Amino acid sequence: MKSYRKELWFQTGHRREYVNITPQVRECLRESGVKEGLCLVNAMHITASVFINDDEGGLHRDFERWLEKLAPEKPHSQYDHNGFEDNADAHMKRQVMGREVVVAVTEGDFDFGPWEQIFYGEYDGKRRKRVLVKIIGE
Amino acid sequence: MKSYRKELWFQTGHRREYVNITPQVRECLRESGVKEGLCLVNAMHITASVFINDDEGGLHRDFERWLEKLAPEKPHSQYDHNGFEDNADAHMKRQVMGREVVVAVTEGDFDFGPWEQIFYGEYDGKRRKRVLVKIIGE
């Protein structure tokens, strides 16, 4: 069994932002040499997500409005978690969107449907944060 | 290490529908010959889910009403993603319900609790769509 790990670093310009990280994760897979196995991709921070969905700007604006409706950032004082921090909403948004994805590796590539793309979802950005890529297989 | 992959195809009669796919996925596990390992089951489309919950019709009606409250389909014009498409709500519903499950394989069977069943959750159906089953182990 082979195993591979790598950390990918991101710093977004906005508090909330979606970054298509499929090219970087695919480069990890190439480096790993794994042909058959599983690839775990997870946010290492608890106010961010990794998820798979569509690379379409309109949808990302819809996500922004929708998550602000489900778990509004402001007023910061509505959350017990806030005080020294102001990011309780980010902890909730990350639960809706998920911490991680597990992707099948088949014949050396991601075993994706036609529109699947891997995103880093940032809900408390403007600072350096990490995603972990762990691949096991043969 | 053994590895196995199979695509399962579904076409629902309604736009939104829940299908218990446990028997088909168990058949995949039997075919794989894997006795100890992990089984990934994921929607290959970004407007559908794979999740584990209860096989109870009342609950599925509750899910339908609840998801329509959290991310209503109509009016289609409320979403930037819609225009050529009308399925922005389906992309959101899939985030709440999840893309995938990873199930432990122990002694050749799914290592399930008493009520766990695997569902395909369709939010933009009436056309042929796929689920991927990937199993690794020994």
Add this chain to the structure above:
Amino acid sequence: MKSYRKELWFQTGHRREYVNITPQVRECLRESGVKEGLCLVNAMHITASVFINDDEGGLHRDFERWLEKLAPEKPHSQYDHNGFEDNADAHMKRQVMGREVVVAVTEGDFDFGPWEQIFYGEYDGKRRKRVLVKIIGE
């Protein structure tokens, strides 16, 4: 390839409660002897979650209020699933928070970011329920 499984049992004092299970899951990892691989941790019951977030009491109170807003427990009669049962809301809360996490194992420990902790999220408690830990690797 090594594989390891263990069931962890929990009985919460309240209907809804969050339990930090990181120490018990880490003990499983130590027992397994796996140095490189993947660790699946999942609720075996469909009205509970396993998720990764912050070990902070204020945030857990925020989760409680937020989930009660998204999928209120009462009135019980609002859900078709209820009748003999009263836990439809728990099935929904578990979908928002997730069934499982998959954690990378690197050099014999969890490959965690600075604040990641594994939680058992109970939404229909006061009875004995189980979490499954399955580890594969070398």
